Amino acid sequence: MAVSDVLGRGFRLEGSLAKNPALEGLDARDRGFARAIAATTLRRLGQIDAVLAPLIQRPPPGRVQAYLQTATAQMVFMDVAPHAAVGDTVNLIKADSKSEPFAGLANAVLRKVAEIGKAEAAKVPPTQNIPGWLRSEWMRLYGKPTVRRMALMLSMSPPLDISVKKDPEAWAKTLGGQIIGETTVRLDSIGNVTALEGFQDGAWWVQDMAAALPARILEQASEGLSGKRVADLCAAPGGKSMQLCAMGAEVTAIDVSEARTLRLTQNLERTGSKATVITSDLNDYEPEVLFDAVLLDAPCSATGTFRRRPDVLYNRRERDITPLTRLQDTLLKRAAKCVAPGGVLLYAVCSLQEREGAARVNKFRKAMPEFGLVKLTQIPGLDLPDGRLDDGMLRILPPDAPDGRGVDGFFIAVLKRTE
Numbered sequence: 001m002a003v004s005d006v007l008g009r010g011f012r013l014e015g016s017l018a019k020n021p022a023l024e025g026l027d028a029r030d031r032g033f034a035r036a037i038a039a040t041t042l043r044r045l046g047q048i049d050a051v052l053a054p055l056i057q058r059p060p061p062g063r064v065q066a067y068l069q070t071a072t073a074q075m076v077f078m079d080v081a082p083h084a085a086v087g088d089t090v091n092l093i094k095a096d097s098k099s100e101p102f103a104g105l106a107n108a109v110l111r112k113v114a115e116i117g118k119a120e121a122a123k124v125p126p127t128q129n130i131p132g133w134l135r136s137e138w139m140r141l142y143g144k145p146t147v148r149r150m151a152l153m154l155s156m157s158p159p160l161d162i163s164v165k166k167d168p169e170a171w172a173k174t175l176g177g178q179i180i181g182e183t184t185v186r187l188d189s190i191g192n193v194t195a196l197e198g199f200q201d202g203a204w205w206v207q208d209m210a211a212a213l214p215a216r217i218l219e220q221a222s223e224g225l226s227g228k229r230v231a232d233l234c235a236a237p238g239g240k241s242m243q244l245c246a247m248g249a250e251v252t253a254i255d256v257s258e259a260r261t262l263r264l265t266q267n268l269e270r271t272g273s274k275a276t277v278i279t280s281d282l283n284d285y286e287p288e289v290l291f292d293a294v295l296l297d298a299p300c301s302a303t304g305t306f307r308r309r310p311d312v313l314y315n316r317r318e319r320d321i322t323p324l325t326r327l328q329d330t331l332l333k334r335a336a337k338c339v340a341p342g343g344v345l346l347y348a349v350c351s352l353q354e355r356e357g358a359a360r361v362n363k364f365r366k367a368m369p370e371f372g373l374v375k376l377t378q379i380p381g382l383d384l385p386d387g388r389l390d391d392g393m394l395r396i397l398p399p400d401a402p403d404g405r406g407v408d409g410f411f412i413a414v415l416k417r418t419e
């Protein structure tokens with residue numbers, strides 16, 4: 001069961017759903033509904049658990065709890081008729097030999113949820129849907145009103161953002177979307193992405209509006225990238241490499257994962273983007289010639305992507321952050337070794353944790369004084385609140401989208417090596 005895999009075993013929701021045999025026989029509509037139930041459960045888990053807790057004296061096994069949570073999600077947040085949600089869930093529990101002894105308890109608890117669930121859930125602030133360790137850190141860093149807006153973003157299913165190779169106006173018209181942040185086309189419904197016009201022809205790729213900013217900022221800081229040698233480090237699956245190619249750069253894309261570089265190569269081929277692809281640990285990579293510009297989209301906790309991947313809230317733990325910061329420090333130093341004198345280095349992470357953002361860049365600058373900070377002063381297409389760029393580094397928060405429908409959280413800093 002996908003939800004118990006995420007909550008109990010730290011799996012990714014997408015991977016767990018893709019491997020779930022129960023979904024195999026279903027048609028696309030039912031599969032979509034099953035995905036929506038799992039995602040809604042994770043988006044509303046704090047409220048759901050607050051409804052369930054007083055109704056259960058001793059916590060049942062994780063799998064049974066997940067049945068209760070998904071049924072509650074359906075009744076309270078998806079307007080599924082209670083008799084259907086209760087009946088279907090109890091039947092599923094009866095058919096599952098390990099959970100079957102709890103069928104009676106589940107029936108009694110869910111009948112009560114049907115009665116009081118909506119009213120009880122409404123008493124719980126949506127910020128409770130953010131796990132405690134993240135909520136307290138984000139409150140400290142970004143303040144209560146922003147965290148409230150982040151919780152609102154978590155409760156909504158996000159729009160589909162695409163980056164187009166050229167002519168965003170024409171693609172916005174063709175696909176019925178709107179341009180956001182100058183170059184991203186935002187579409188309402190997700191459906192089957194690969195069936196949309198232009199996908200097979202490689203005219204565009206899926207990329208959150210915020211994820212499209214690092215390449216644009218690197219282009220701006222480098223005063224254009226056309227004809228320049230650019231390294232995209234930690235490049236797979238290639239969203240930023242494709243942007244850099246579309247900007248006319250001569251791109252070298254490096255990633256450690258063989259499976260992910262295969263996807264990167266397929267994406268480059270589909271979009272007719274030409275780049276040199278290298279599968280290598282960045283720690284072992286020695287460039288023959290240094291680069292004019294280097295983009296390091298470092299591995300991170302990805303907590304900024306919770307709108308699209310609510311499972312990151314549960315399969316990341318506080319103790320994961322320190323090892324990630326060590327990796328980020330090492331990769332940042334390796335990336336710096338690839339930059340030619342006078343060249344530009346951009347560091348980005350899709351994390352909302354301060355330790356993965358400004359703290360890494362400040363530490364790097366102390367160790368590598370030949371790199372100076374290029375202060376970012378304005379970001380085209382973004383209307384950031386006052387003070388956000390005060391230290392010259394960019395922190396994008398999920399509520400920052402100009403249309404109120406959210407973006408991934410990102411941290412971006414630009415450094416320049418002295419001549």
Ligand SMILES: C[S@@+](CC[C@H](N)C(=O)[O-])C[C@H]1O[C@@H](n2cnc3c(N)ncnc32)[C@H](O)[C@@H]1O
Pocket residue numbers: 233234235236237238239240241254255256257260280281282283297298299300
């Ligand atoms: C945030 S993802 C990159 C997303 C990508 N830049 C894009 O826009 O599509 C981080 C990537 O870092 C890669 N990675 C992690 N450790 C690495 C290392 N030591 N050397 C090279 N790549 C690494 C992972 O395989 C992963 O693909």
